[in-house]
Amino acid sequence: MTDPGPPATSGQSRAPNIRDVAREAGVSYQTVSRVINGSPSIRPATRQKVLDAIDELGYRPNQAARALVTSRSRVIGVLLSDARSYGPSFTLQSIEVAARAKDYFVSTATIALPDPPSIRSALDHLMRQNIDGLVVIAPQTRVFDAIQQLSPDLPLVTLEASGRKDGHTIAIDQEQGARLATRHLIELGHTEIEHLAGPQDWIEAQTRMDGFLAEIRENDLGTRPPILGDWTADFGYYAGTQMLGRFDFTAVFASNDQMALGVLHAFRDAGLDVPGDVSVVGFDDVPDARHFWPPLTTVRQRFELLGARCVDMLLGQIEGDEQRYHELIAAELVVRGSTAPPPPHDPDRAFRRFR
Amino acid sequence: MTDPGPPATSGQSRAPNIRDVAREAGVSYQTVSRVINGSPSIRPATRQKVLDAIDELGYRPNQAARALVTSRSRVIGVLLSDARSYGPSFTLQSIEVAARAKDYFVSTATIALPDPPSIRSALDHLMRQNIDGLVVIAPQTRVFDAIQQLSPDLPLVTLEASGRKDGHTIAIDQEQGARLATRHLIELGHTEIEHLAGPQDWIEAQTRMDGFLAEIRENDLGTRPPILGDWTADFGYYAGTQMLGRFDFTAVFASNDQMALGVLHAFRDAGLDVPGDVSVVGFDDVPDARHFWPPLTTVRQRFELLGARCVDMLLGQIEGDEQRYHELIAAELVVRGSTAPPPPHDPDRAFRRFR
C-alpha cells in the first residue's frame, strides 16, 4: 500500500479522488464511478472491494467535478422575502429537510427590500450557482413579475395562492382560509367586521382580502374598506387604536396573527374586553397564538406539508416528467377565546368608550 | 433580466463559456478569465471589449468549473438545530445577507432531532458540498461534540456563549444578559425568584442559568432548583401552573420569551395579576414581546449584529489570516410592564390563591 494511514494523511496532501480509490481497490476508475452511482451491472464482490477502498481512504465524491460534467448542481435555490417570520422560515426548513432526503442542497437568498434591484440581486445570486431549480417563497407581486423574466427552462415552484393556474404553484388556500375566518364571525352574529389586511403587494394579503370580501358580499353585509397593514404587531397596535376612533364594528379579522396580537394589545389598552366587546381573528396559527390573551382564534396553515410537496414538484420538473401541478392545501379554522357573539347593539358605544 | 438577443438561442444549445466570449471579443480565453477576475494588467480597451462580449452573450462563469479548479466552492455551510424560531432564523438571514455581499453562497442543514445520527447526517450533507467554511447555530452540547470531530482545517465559527476561548466563537453574552434580568428583579426587591431554564443540552440555556445562579449567589439570596423547560410557550404554560402549587416566589425569570408567554398565560388563568402579584422576565426580545399582556420585560439580543461579524470571522479564516477571535456582544435589558416591586409579604398567599 502506498499510503498507510490514508485518511489522516500529512495534512496538506490533496483529498483522494476516484482514481486513488480505483488503485486501492484494484479496479478501473470507471468501476468506482459505477459503484458510486449505483450502477446495476457490478459484481457484488467488486462493489465490496470498491466500498472498502472508499472507506479506507475516506473518499468523498467531488461535487464540483460532478456538477461540471453533468451540468447538474444538485442545488435548489430558495428565494425568500423574509426569512424571519414564522411561516417562511418554517417552510424553508421543511424544504431543506425534504431536499436533503433526495440528496439535493438548498441555497437561500433573501430579498432585503421589496424593490427591483434587491430582487434582481437575490435572483442573480441564485442563478450564479447554476441552480437546478427554484422555489419562491416571496409571494409579492413584484417578485412574481421578476420570476416571469426567467428562462422558462428553469424548473420553478412558487408558493402562493393567487389562483393562477400556471402549473407550478402550490399553496395553502388563502382565500378559503379567509372565508373560514370571516364565516366564523358571521355565524357568531357579527355583521360589522373590520379587516386589517396585509400589504397589498403580497399576493397572500390580496388573496386573504379577496376571501374576506367575497364572504362578506355573499352574506349581503355592508362592505367597509380594509385597513392596509404591514404584517407587524406594531402596526396592528397602531391600527387598533385608530379603529377605535370610529368604533362601529364588533369584530376584526386580521390578516395574520402578529397584527392580531397588536390589535388585542390596543383594545386592551383602551379598556375593551375581547371577546366580550369585540372579537378578533388572526391568520397563521403561530405556536404562540394559543397563549395570547385571550387565546387567539385563527386560521391554521400546515406549513410542514408545503416543503415536501414542493420539493416533490420541483424534482419532478428537474428529473424529467414535465407534469404540471396546481395544488391547494386547505386551511383550518382554530377557534379559541378571542371570538364570541357580538354584544347587544348600543348606538352610543363609540361615544361612551371615549368620553 | 434574461438574455437579450443571441443567448435565447434554440433552447438546447449549451450555455456560452469563456472561449465563446473570447472568440466574440477577439481575444484569448485567458484574457477573458483575467477580466472576470479583475486582473490589473489588462488594457482598458481590451477589458471593455471583453465586457461587451460577456454582455452580448449573456455569459455567466460556471461555478462548478471554478470550484473544481480552485478547490474553493464559495459555499458557506450553516448548521442549524432549529430554523423556525426567531433567533436562529434571524441570524441565518443576516448571515446570508452578509455572505452574499462577499459573493459567498449559503447552504443550510437543519438537525431534525438532537441525536447523533441526525447531527451526523446534517453535517455530512454540508461536507458533501465541499463547503469552504461552517457556521454552527446549533448551540447544543451534542452538536458541539460532533463539531470537534471535524477536520481542524475547516474554517469554523460557532455562535454560542459557552465562554470557551477556542478562538472561533462569537455570541451575544448570555451570562451577562441573564445577570441583567436577574439583577433587575433583585433591584426591584425580589428575593424569591424562580428560574424557568431552557433545555440543558443547549449551551445557551446553561449559560443563562449560570448567569442567573451567579447573580443570585452574589446577592446572598437562597437558591432554588431551576425548572428545566424546552423553550416552548406550551411548556411555559405547564410550568406556570406547576409553580403555583407552591407559590413561594414573587418573580419568574424565564429563559426565553416564549416560555415567559406561557407563564403569563398560566398566571392569568389562575387569576394572578402580573406584575402586581408576580413579576415575569423573558429573554430574546422577540418583536411580539412588547405586545404581550402585560408587555414583557426581557433581554434583547441584537441578532442582526451576529451575521455580519460571523461572516467576517469566517472569511478571515477562509482567506488566510489565521487570526482567532472570541467575541461577545453585550445583551440589553428592556424594561416593560411585566415587572414591578414584589407585593407585601403574605405567608398565606399560596393558600389563599387556591382555596
Added chain:
DNA sequence: TGGCGGGATGTGTACGGTCACATCCGGTGG
C-alpha cells in the same frame, strides 16, 4: 541600433468526475 525589461496577452495543463464506446469474458444455442 540592439539588448533589455516589463506590461499585455496567449498556450499547455490539471482539476475530478461522467459519458460513449471498446473490450473482455463465460455461457449458450445452432
Added chain:
DNA sequence: CCACCGGATGTGACCGTACACATCCCGCCA
C-alpha cells in the same frame, strides 16, 4: 465447435475554468 450475446469492466475524450509559464510587443537606455 464456433459464432454470438450480454454482463462486467476498461479506455479516451470532454466539461469550463485558473494557474504556471511562454511569448510578444514596445519603449528605453547604453
